[in-house]
Amino acid sequence: MLRLSRFLPSTSRRVCDLKEVFWSGSLTFEHALSTSAANYDENASAKKFANYTVFKGKAALSISPILPVFSKPESGGSRVNRNGSVMLTFFPAVGQRKYDFTKKQLFALSPTEVGSLISLGAAESCEFFHDPSMKSSHEGQVKKSLSITPLGNDNGYFLNISVMNNVEKTNERMSVPVTKAEFAVMRTALSFALPHIMGWDQALTCHPQSPSAPASRPRVERPNPDSEWDR
Amino acid sequence: MLRLSRFLPSTSRRVCDLKEVFWSGSLTFEHALSTSAANYDENASAKKFANYTVFKGKAALSISPILPVFSKPESGGSRVNRNGSVMLTFFPAVGQRKYDFTKKQLFALSPTEVGSLISLGAAESCEFFHDPSMKSSHEGQVKKSLSITPLGNDNGYFLNISVMNNVEKTNERMSVPVTKAEFAVMRTALSFALPHIMGWDQALTCHPQSPSAPASRPRVERPNPDSEWDR
Amino acid sequence: MLRLSRFLPSTSRRVCDLKEVFWSGSLTFEHALSTSAANYDENASAKKFANYTVFKGKAALSISPILPVFSKPESGGSRVNRNGSVMLTFFPAVGQRKYDFTKKQLFALSPTEVGSLISLGAAESCEFFHDPSMKSSHEGQVKKSLSITPLGNDNGYFLNISVMNNVEKTNERMSVPVTKAEFAVMRTALSFALPHIMGWDQALTCHPQSPSAPASRPRVERPNPDSEWDR
Amino acid sequence: MLRLSRFLPSTSRRVCDLKEVFWSGSLTFEHALSTSAANYDENASAKKFANYTVFKGKAALSISPILPVFSKPESGGSRVNRNGSVMLTFFPAVGQRKYDFTKKQLFALSPTEVGSLISLGAAESCEFFHDPSMKSSHEGQVKKSLSITPLGNDNGYFLNISVMNNVEKTNERMSVPVTKAEFAVMRTALSFALPHIMGWDQALTCHPQSPSAPASRPRVERPNPDSEWDR
Numbered sequence: 001m002l003r004l005s006r007f008l009p010s011t012s013r014r015v016c017d018l019k020e021v022f023w024s025g026s027l028t029f030e031h032a033l034s035t036s037a038a039n040y041d042e043n044a045s046a047k048k049f050a051n052y053t054v055f056k057g058k059a060a061l062s063i064s065p066i067l068p069v070f071s072k073p074e075s076g077g078s079r080v081n082r083n084g085s086v087m088l089t090f091f092p093a094v095g096q097r098k099y100d101f102t103k104k105q106l107f108a109l110s111p112t113e114v115g116s117l118i119s120l121g122a123a124e125s126c127e128f129f130h131d132p133s134m135k136s137s138h139e140g141q142v143k144k145s146l147s148i149t150p151l152g153n154d155n156g157y158f159l160n161i162s163v164m165n166n167v168e169k170t171n172e173r174m175s176v177p178v179t180k181a182e183f184a185v186m187r188t189a190l191s192f193a194l195p196h197i198m199g200w201d202q203a204l205t206c207h208p209q210s211p212s213a214p215a216s217r218p219r220v221e222r223p224n225p226d227s228e229w230d231r
Numbered sequence: 232m233l234r235l236s237r238f239l240p241s242t243s244r245r246v247c248d249l250k251e252v253f254w255s256g257s258l259t260f261e262h263a264l265s266t267s268a269a270n271y272d273e274n275a276s277a278k279k280f281a282n283y284t285v286f287k288g289k290a291a292l293s294i295s296p297i298l299p300v301f302s303k304p305e306s307g308g309s310r311v312n313r314n315g316s317v318m319l320t321f322f323p324a325v326g327q328r329k330y331d332f333t334k335k336q337l338f339a340l341s342p343t344e345v346g347s348l349i350s351l352g353a354a355e356s357c358e359f360f361h362d363p364s365m366k367s368s369h370e371g372q373v374k375k376s377l378s379i380t381p382l383g384n385d386n387g388y389f390l391n392i393s394v395m396n397n398v399e400k401t402n403e404r405m406s407v408p409v410t411k412a413e414f415a416v417m418r419t420a421l422s423f424a425l426p427h428i429m430g431w432d433q434a435l436t437c438h439p440q441s442p443s444a445p446a447s448r449p450r451v452e453r454p455n456p457d458s459e460w461d462r
Numbered sequence: 463m464l465r466l467s468r469f470l471p472s473t474s475r476r477v478c479d480l481k482e483v484f485w486s487g488s489l490t491f492e493h494a495l496s497t498s499a500a501n502y503d504e505n506a507s508a509k510k511f512a513n514y515t516v517f518k519g520k521a522a523l524s525i526s527p528i529l530p531v532f533s534k535p536e537s538g539g540s541r542v543n544r545n546g547s548v549m550l551t552f553f554p555a556v557g558q559r560k561y562d563f564t565k566k567q568l569f570a571l572s573p574t575e576v577g578s579l580i581s582l583g584a585a586e587s588c589e590f591f592h593d594p595s596m597k598s599s600h601e602g603q604v605k606k607s608l609s610i611t612p613l614g615n616d617n618g619y620f621l622n623i624s625v626m627n628n629v630e631k632t633n634e635r636m637s638v639p640v641t642k643a644e645f646a647v648m649r650t651a652l653s654f655a656l657p658h659i660m661g662w663d664q665a666l667t668c669h670p671q672s673p674s675a676p677a678s679r680p681r682v683e684r685p686n687p688d689s690e691w692d693r
Numbered sequence: 694m695l696r697l698s699r700f701l702p703s704t705s706r707r708v709c710d711l712k713e714v715f716w717s718g719s720l721t722f723e724h725a726l727s728t729s730a731a732n733y734d735e736n737a738s739a740k741k742f743a744n745y746t747v748f749k750g751k752a753a754l755s756i757s758p759i760l761p762v763f764s765k766p767e768s769g770g771s772r773v774n775r776n777g778s779v780m781l782t783f784f785p786a787v788g789q790r791k792y793d794f795t796k797k798q799l800f801a802l803s804p805t806e807v808g809s810l811i812s813l814g815a816a817e818s819c820e821f822f823h824d825p826s827m828k829s830s831h832e833g834q835v836k837k838s839l840s841i842t843p844l845g846n847d848n849g850y851f852l853n854i855s856v857m858n859n860v861e862k863t864n865e866r867m868s869v870p871v872t873k874a875e876f877a878v879m880r881t882a883l884s885f886a887l888p889h890i891m892g893w894d895q896a897l898t899c900h901p902q903s904p905s906a907p908a909s910r911p912r913v914e915r916p917n918p919d920s921e922w923d924r
Contacts, residue, residue, distance in 0.1 A: 044306065044307060044308055045304045045305065045306055045307070045308060045309075046304070046308070047307075047308035047309075048301060048308060048309055048310070048430065048433045048434045049308055049309070049310040049311070049434055050299075050310065050311045050429055050430030050431050050433065050434040051310075051311070052342065052429055052431075054343075064434075065431055065434055065435050067434075067435060067438065068743075070438075070741060073738045073739070074738065075737065075738055076737060076738070076740075077737055077738060077739070077740035077741060077742055078738075078740075078741055078742070079741070079742040079743065079744075080742070080743045080744070087459065106459035106460075107459055108459040111745065111878050112747075112872075112874050112875055112878055113874070114878070115874040115875060115876075115877035115878035115881065116873075116874035116877070118877055118881065119873060119874065119877035126874075130459070132460050144459075179343075180347075180350060181343050181344070181346040181347035181350065181357075182343055182346060183346075184346035184347070184349060184350035185342050185343055185345070185346035185425065185429075188346070188349065188422055188425050188426065189425065189426050189429060189431055191881055192425075192426040192431060192432075192435075193426070193431060193435060194878065194881050194882065194885075195881065195882050195885040195886070196435040196436070197435075198743055198745055198878075198882060199741065199743030200743050200745075200758055200882055200885060200886060201435070201436070201885075202438070202741045202743065203741045203742055203743040203757075203758055203760075204758050204760060204885075204886060204889040204890075204894070205889070205894070207760065207895070228780065228799035228800055228801040228823070228837075229799075229825050275537065275538060275539055276535045276536065276537055276538070276539060276540075277535070277539070278538075278539035278540075279532060279539060279540055279541070279661065279664045279665045280539055280540070280541040280542070280665055281530075281541065281542045281660055281661035281662050281664065281665040282541075282542070283573065283660055283662075285574075295665075296662055296665055296666050298665075298666060298669065318690065337690035337691075338690055339690040361690070363691050375690075410574075411578075411581060412574050412575070412577040412578035412581065412588075413574055413577060414577075415577035415578070415580055415581035416573050416574055416576070416577035416656065416660075419577070419580065419653055419656050419657065420656065420657050420660060420662055423656075423657040423662060423663075423666075424657070424662060424666060427666040427667070428666075432666070432667070433669070506768065506769060506770055507766045507767065507768055507769070507770060507771075508766070508770070509769075509770035509771075510763060510770060510771055510772070510892065510895045510896045511770055511771070511772040511773070511896055512761075512772065512773045512891055512892035512893050512895065512896040513772075513773070514804065514891055514893075516805075526896075527893055527896055527897050529896075529897060529900065549921065568921035568922075569921055570921040592921070594922050606921075641805075642809075642812060643805050643806070643808040643809035643812065643819075644805055644808060645808075646808035646809070646811055646812035647804050647805055647807070647808035647887065647891075650808070650811065650884055650887050650888065651887065651888050651891060651893055654887075654888040654893060654894075654897075655888070655893060655897060658897040658898070659897075663897070663898070664900070
């Protein structure tokens, strides 16, 4: 069932169920899922995937959270080994309500880049650059950029990705207009995700029992490693 | 016990315990609950329902979150099969503190429509249209619309539902004034609900063990499917 | 250890550990805890209590969340039987750093009243009235009011409680100035608490298994009771 | 892989993976972790640590949440024995991309100080003072202060720590410029952490079963200790 919303501007604005769109013949999201899962442990079936996707006239954009990875537990505990991120996936339209997922371009937002996005004012822009070969001999060969620019009149933003490959001499660009309402969803979802991709939810909800900490324990005898007065 | 709040405008403003109101003879919410549960599995008794309801002179409005549905787990994991929503239920007053739940009208907000509502400015309006028969031969026969319009002076909003049935030639309308405080509750509850109805909470709190990811694992050997540099 | 914060206005501003203050001879919070627990089930030891308390020159104010109560699970599930609330506890100073908890006055904020508080603008006020005997022969005998008024210059708010007893001809009043920073803590804690006291967290995190909902299930055959198109 | 972000001002702005930086010879975070863990129970391996760290030209700043401690459960339940906090750790640069963690200075933000930070306006400042020997004979010997001052033009803030030791006649200062995006991360992470360091998450998600509270229970017979009308 299609929902038409008057609150959206006049550019193509349909937000459809991902499954319906992909069923019309493009490579499905499930295909990508099984390919990536091929090499990983049986625990992978416990994983859950969610995204928020907007489909527009020229391209679609899907955002999805990626969990952080904690180190193996040691005697002192475990800590974040690799931050999570928010993955942006752009893929182009190849016809009416047809999108080609094989031509996707990815951009993984770090926690700080998520911070930029959620604090973006109505008339503000921001831009991020990623180079996979920074500080190596291949630096500058492939460069990705993501920019977020206002649509105007507080109507939302353009999200633009550009992938320049100086070796193959290619430059792929995709642009997706995001309405004010859709950006509000992204801002809320990213604000929710941010503490999780940083691992703060796990740090704050892991409550080890403290049997050796009775209410009458004198405060001087055992120095608290958490105290700001220890060096 | 009734609570009178000076912060509310002068239209009828009582927010009463749902149970007290329904006890006076209208069809109860419990009745609706058991009817809908008749066809579903024994797991249904584990489900929990919560809502936020405001009762006004001409009608009442109840909002309630609906969970998303994930697909059956496969080797690669499971993904959102159907988004959740926030269900708005309008039902008319039929006397003093008496409301008729059998005459209810429903409107299910999608994530993007929730985004519209939570980002609504003090003097802004928005409007959504639902047609269950879009793109079929019955298109246009039944049409629902929900509009949110300011009361004025930053005092809150009218929430208005209209259901036009061109076959039966009926047009049912209900309108509920919502105070600034009540809308703050809705905005907060919907902002909380949004990541959940999109399944992001489940995607971000499902932490599979990673026994094969020691701190010293070299980064080159195993390509990370989550990497933005894989195509 | 006392923390002096320059960000607070010049009225008495110490925020001390609750335990240190009560240890100097006033009735302790623990006393109140055990009294109230006397009549209740053994499950009570699993309960956890948390509060946020500010101590000022003339009185102190403690805020604490109260969980909602769900009905016993039936075949269709369980629903909120009684909303939770946020309890405000005012108690007067009886000397330097000495407070008398036996003279406390309570005010339980409903979800809508919490909505008022969290949406209060810098120069705005709000006021709530509670009468336990509304609509009965004792109506008007005891009346409580809570008002929140700006300190001025975006410096915070006065929180004022007044308890009028027309039978005993008494009128107890207490007023606590809350700084901008302390109110930011209250606003954040109350915004966090609101979906929980409404039971929305439990409604949104209770994920019954759906073995009977495979990815290929045809959408037409089983009407979804959650659909906005069922009446 | 280094990410260059155009949204950051022109001062040194690299946000690197903590592990890469420490591997170049400074004392590692892990060292501090194991030292502090030496005296504590085997439960410590269950603990999880997460932080958000920004590395700038002269110093780095790491923020990390610290859980509250609840008392041992008694018949009435358990309550917060010691509030959690947010630990700020400043440590100086000693060369390009080299930081010396042994010279760190700590500052633990209380819930109210977190409230100051998250409500800080774009052009506002705040300052906190900590003295470990307040009200004792050593008062005034060691004093720490943390100040947050705007960079200007809504570009972010300086976070400055100063540790004065009047006995050793030393005054150590460190200053870290934090961009608007990085401060948005801190604001979001701290807003998320605040209810947790106050223990409100545990108070609101601990749901004891209420077998003795059927839907038909008369309200008068058992006084509710949570009622605002009990004294």
